[in-house]
Amino acid sequence: MNCLLIGLVCVSLGMLVSSEKNTYRLVHVSNEGIEIAQDIVHDTLENTVTVVIGDVSMYKGHEATVNFHDFNTGYVAFKDIRRQLCLLSKAPVPYATPDIYAQGRTNMTLDFDSKIDPVLMSHDDVIKIAGEKLAKFCQHYRTYFRTLIAKGRYRREISLRLRRCRFVCGVCYVQGNYMEMETL
Template sequence: MHLSALLCVLVFVLGVAFASDATEWSFVTTNNNGKRVGVVIGLKRRSMLLIPDEDKTNKRCSTRTINQHDFDTGYVAMKDPVKRSCWLKPLGERETYEETKRIIDSGKEMMQTDENWIIPKRYLKKGQVKREVGSLLADFCSDSDVYMLKRDTLGRTRRSRSCTRNCGICAVAAKHQQ
């Protein structure tokens, strides 16, 4: 009798644990320098999938990426499924589950901010990706060449790039309303 009650409690606890990590889907608008883009967000406690609408106004300078955030490892993978490239970078200190959930629940518009990163010439080996950022992002990028971005502290990318509209190098934060 005690064993069956214990099993029932265990099943209930496991059910709650698995249910709490369910994906919560949201449709939001982001603002990148005055340009509004629709975004689908799949948010879990440990990760977030971000899928922006296509930007048809500036095809030459815009790369549409699908972004997978891993809150546990502190990295985001930005994947261009057309070119089969995947870029990895550390999450910003405000890019957390709690902050993202707060922005979505508040109904505020999200703000994208450009960041300067350097893309190395060599891509990472598959085993190295898993060691550096874990299996979630390694699996997400498994069909692509993977590059670990390096922060551009000298501002080299701004001078050398003719195109600055690349969703592969954006961070998302809440838009401050005045």
């Protein structure tokens, strides 16, 4: 009986640890010295990461977003609350990088341009492409697919960085045409 009780306690503790959500505060410092604070929640059991970008209104060309990465499906959604937009993309980083999050500060950047498909996606479209979790995340927002394109000469470098991402990658910086977003 004692062995059974000890076994149940061990299994319960194991489940608690494996379902733990780890939270981090990460500050990304760009080459220009811009500091962007982020709150990160890494759910190891669900294999997801939620990133809340802090106030960036003082930086031209930056938008505050809430990002949800589902590493099971390989997709990420960038939610622009002010515009009520959800931009769905293939995740440029294939897995969570808790080693980077735990550092608290990084200057590592993966640089991307983007192209938004102007066709509004339905909730069912999002489920088919990226799964239930991302569909629920984008549910009350106008959702569009956004293709992320590695910037020019960095394309090969980014590909190499992604292969050893656990050690070197940090923040993905996506740049797009803001007029394109205004027309959505």
